[in-house]
Amino acid sequence: MRPESLVTDHTIYACVMGSRAFGLATESSDTDLRGVFLAPTSLFWGFEKPPTHVEGPADEQFSWELERFCELALRGNPNVLECLHSPLVEHADATGRELLSLRGAFLSRRVHETFVRYAHGQRRKLDADVRTHGAPRWKHAMHLLRLLTSARDLLRTGVLTVDVGGRREELLAVKRGEVPWAEVEARMNRLAAEAEEAAAHTPLPEEPDRRRVEDFLIRTRRASALQPYPHEEVVQGVEPTGRVGQP
Numbered sequence: 001m002r003p004e005s006l007v008t009d010h011t012i013y014a015c016v017m018g019s020r021a022f023g024l025a026t027e028s029s030d031t032d033l034r035g036v037f038l039a040p041t042s043l044f045w046g047f048e049k050p051p052t053h054v055e056g057p058a059d060e061q062f063s064w065e066l067e068r069f070c071e072l073a074l075r076g077n078p079n080v081l082e083c084l085h086s087p088l089v090e091h092a093d094a095t096g097r098e099l100l101s102l103r104g105a106f107l108s109r110r111v112h113e114t115f116v117r118y119a120h121g122q123r124r125k126l127d128a129d130v131r132t133h134g135a136p137r138w139k140h141a142m143h144l145l146r147l148l149t150s151a152r153d154l155l156r157t158g159v160l161t162v163d164v165g166g167r168r169e170e171l172l173a174v175k176r177g178e179v180p181w182a183e184v185e186a187r188m189n190r191l192a193a194e195a196e197e198a199a200a201h202t203p204l205p206e207e208p209d210r211r212r213v214e215d216f217l218i219r220t221r222r223a224s225a226l227q228p229y230p231h232e233e234v235v236q237g238v239e240p241t242g243r244v245g246q247p
Contacts, residue, residue, distance in 0.1 A: 001043065004057040006050060010037045011063065013096035016088035017079075018060075022146060023163040024171060034083045035063040038095060041225040066099075070217055073106040074208045076114035078147065081106060085160045095220055102216060105209035107160065112199040115151035116192065119144060123188065130181060141184050142175040148191035155198035 018032030019025040039050035052068040055061070064072070064080070072080040084103050092100060122144045126136040146164055154160045164171055173179055 001040075001050070003051050003054040006037045006039055006065075007035065007054050007057060007061070007063045010039065011035045011091060011096075012038050012066065012093050013099055014063075014089075014091040015083060015086035016090060017083055017086055021082075021086045021088050021162050022143075023165065023168050024142070024146070024175075026172075030060050033058060033061040033090070034086070035061070035091075036066055036069045036096065036099065037063050038066045038220060038224060040227060041221045042227075066095075066220065067217060070106075070213050074210055074213060076106075076108065076110035076208075078111075078115050078118050078151075081111070081160060082150075082162050085162050087163050098216060102213060103160075105212045107154075107158065107204055108208040109199065109202055109204050109206055110208070111151065111204065112155055112195065112202070115147065115154070116195060119148055119151070119188075119192065122147070135177070136181060136184075138177045139175050141181075142171050145174060145184070145187055145191065146171060148188060148195065152191055152195040152198055155195055155202040155204065158203040 014033065014035035015021070016031060017034045019029040020031060037054070043050045050065060053062065053064045069080060073084065084100065084106065089100075122140060126141055126144065129136045146167075149164070149167065150161065174184055
């Protein structure tokens with residue numbers, strides 16, 4: 001089975017991410033598609049396993065296999081968690097809807113470390129740009145402010161909100177380079193400090209509900225195993241069930 005076929009034929013959840021999901025899209029913004037596919041259980045039985053992710057088949061499209069997606073979400077990966085909370089859902093079948101119902105099971109205090117660690121990495125890149133070119137990449141600065149705000153609010157409320165809402169114009173002003181870097185820096189420092197403070201009193205649980213997620217994954221794999229093997233064929237008297245045929 002071609003990797004692209006896993007996306008076209010076995011996607012359980014698909015959404016739009018990036019600027020359009022964040023409420024920061026402009027006329028020139030791309031449409032970033034993200035999704036989750038369920039590789040048929042029978043594909044795991046051979047030596048060659050299905051891929052953990054697939055790029056394409058459309059431009060700006062990226063999909064994860066369900067197990068990999070759940071692993072990353074349980075670790076608190078910002079990109080994956082935000083994908084689960086996108087306001088722009090393109091497709092969700094019954095399995096995809098159950099995955100969405102588990103959004104709370106993936107959230108834990110781990111998000112403080114993962115979101116802030118990711119933010120620190122982005123901040124180092126911005127600082128390097130300032131030292132080298134005298135200015136940061138303003139679009140990246142805008143998205144870092146958005147991420148830090150999202151992390152702070154998630155730690156404060158236990159709810160992950162993707163759309164920036166009323167902060168759209170002030171963030172777009174940063175993207176256009178209309179806000180001095182010193183002011184942007186001050187905002188980033190303040191948001192990081194507020195996230196640190198929120199982490200000490202967050203309503204989020206210490207750990208994600210791994211057992212609940214694993215139960216969902218096992219049930220889903222079992223249901224898939226009952227479906228016909230995608231490469232079944234009768235060869236030299238061997239029936240599709242694997243029983244040797246009678247002469």
